[in-house]
Amino acid sequence: MSVEEKNKKAVYRLNEAVNKGNFSIFPDMFAPNYVYHTNPEIKGVEGFQSLQTMMRNAFPDYHEKIEYIFAEGDMVAQFYLLTGTFKGALAGTSPTGKHLSFPVVVLSRFENGKQVEAWNYSDSLTMTQQLGIGSQG
Template sequence: MVQQLNVEEQNKGLVRRFVREVVNGGDYDVVDELFATEYVRHDPSLPEEKRGPEGFKETVEMWRTAFPDVEMTIDAIVAEGDLVAFRATETGTHEGTFMGIEPTGKRVELTGNVMHRLEDGKLVETWASFDMLGLMEQLGAIEMAR
């Protein structure tokens, strides 16, 4: 049991490092270190699954280009076995084109849930779901009926 707890804590540490250094810090070299070559991301906001470290770099680059000051905060994190799940809040200023929406200069905040599967100390699979509808409303791309 102690060994499993240690692995789960190590996995949570790896996910925290990934958020700190890659998402918030833009250090793409860390992706090559932390992501398995067979990595796959399942995300309903993307037109297709992203595969491998390069696919993940494309996803982060899309966000960091549109929101250069993007910052993700892990609000809660849990681990069980080879899975690490967290609830997050992302903030940023819309300064670049995002999904066809020209820069608005608006400060945005969105929440989401992410689950990673790790194997041999590497991220191999991700399921991510963020409040893209809320983001589109904040950017003025849609208007919600009230």
């Protein structure tokens, strides 16, 4: 199996774990110095686990469905649809009960089979509007 195929397989494995709330495999998936470039930037396995716990608490039905995935060398790009229902507090914002469905692109870099960094690109305006917490104009 090529490095690209192994890295794509690792992304699918992580996706399955996130969707099932199985965060115990995270240490096997990420390098200790992992950095998730998002706003705010997340560092380390513990930081990523905290982010996923926060999302799972806010969206108990949180789900990521990979629509497209591409790999070249040590990089994997994935385009997924994130869905969930806003039922728990999120960063000090009260839940609205509204459903969320929006696209996310993540570009991940691997070393020795583990993610060392990733960049998250998502439409925060659409997300906040769908949740009923953002500007409508």
